[in-house]
Amino acid sequence: xxxxxxxxxxxxxxxxxxxxxxxxxxxxxxxxxxxxxxxxxxxxxxxxxxxxxxxxxxxxxxxxxxxxxxxxxxxxxxxxxxxxxxxxxxxxxxxxxxxxxxxxxxxxxxxxxx
Amino acid sequence: xxxxxxxxxxxxxxxxxxxxxxxxxxxxxxxxxxxxxxxxxxxxxxxxxxxxxxxxxxxxxxxxxxxxxxxxxxxxxxxxxxxxxxxxxxxxxxxxxxxxxxxxxxxxxxx
Numbered sequence: 530x531x532x533x534x535x536x537x538x539x540x541x542x543x544x545x546x547x548x549x550x551x552x553x554x555x556x557x558x559x560x561x562x563x564x565x566x567x568x569x570x571x572x573x574x575x576x577x578x579x580x581x582x583x584x585x586x587x588x589x590x591x592x593x594x595x596x597x598x599x600x601x602x603x604x605x606x607x608x609x610x611x612x613x614x615x616x617x618x619x620x621x622x623x624x625x626x627x628x629x630x631x632x633x634x635x636x637x638x639x640x641x642x643x
Numbered sequence: 644x645x646x647x648x649x650x651x652x653x654x655x656x657x658x659x660x661x662x663x664x665x666x667x668x669x670x671x672x673x674x675x676x677x678x679x680x681x682x683x684x685x686x687x688x689x690x691x692x693x694x695x696x697x698x699x700x701x702x703x704x705x706x707x708x709x710x711x712x713x714x715x716x717x718x719x720x721x722x723x724x725x726x727x728x729x730x731x732x733x734x735x736x737x738x739x740x741x742x743x744x745x746x747x748x749x750x751x752x753x754x
Contacts, residue, residue, distance in 0.1 A: 533686070560740055562740075562741075571730065571744035571745060571746060571747060572681075572687065572742075572744050573744070574741045574742065574743070577740055577741065579740070584740075585740070585741060619686050619687070621686070621687075623740065625740070630734070630740060631689045631692075632687075632689065632742060633689070634686030634687045634688070635686050636684075636685055636686050637685075637686050
């Protein structure tokens with residue numbers, strides 16, 4: 530099973546709302562990632578968790594708050610977003626510390642901020 | 644910044660081999676070449692990777708030049724389902740876990 534599951538698939542929120550994106554994998558991977566992808570652009574890394582600890586934050590604004598409650602789950606908490614934050618948010622997972630580091634991606638959550 | 648250069652778009656006839664080039668002239672000795680693809684409205688999918696030898700799996704073949712400054716992904720018998728954006732990515736063997744995506748090549752398979 531190489532599946533990364535993201536929920537919800539679609540999300541519409543206002544600028545004052547608080548919402549969360551969820552990502553789950555059961556491949557035993559200890560690295561998990563959040564990427565953001567704007568329309569017609571490549572994915573851009575936001576955060577990396579390694580062994581449930583935040584290891585990379587690509588200078589993401591604080592209105593995005595990641596959380597890794599256990600080795601299978603990754604959340605992205607959203608608060609006070611702006612319309613320009615509308616994008617496809619992708620989660621990925623991989624093994625840690627091996628030369629062949631393949632990242633497996635979920636289908637993404639398409640977020641619209643009104 | 645992405646360390647690869649790819650053509651913006653390519654077309655290929657169904658059933659023919661699709662050859663996607665990638666330039667990575669600044670690649671260092673401890674960096675792999677990875678290929679991913681992204682079909683419309685889906686997450687990126689791993690295809691293949693290599694260090695210096697040519698590689699083949701059930702999806703594709705990867706040909707890396709001897710100087711490692713460029714590579715070619717080959718889809719031997721392209722189908723309509725292979726229409727996607729293909730990303731060539733250079734990544735260190737150890738350490739950094741991040742994937743830096745370039746603009747990729749939009750491959751269209753025509754019937």
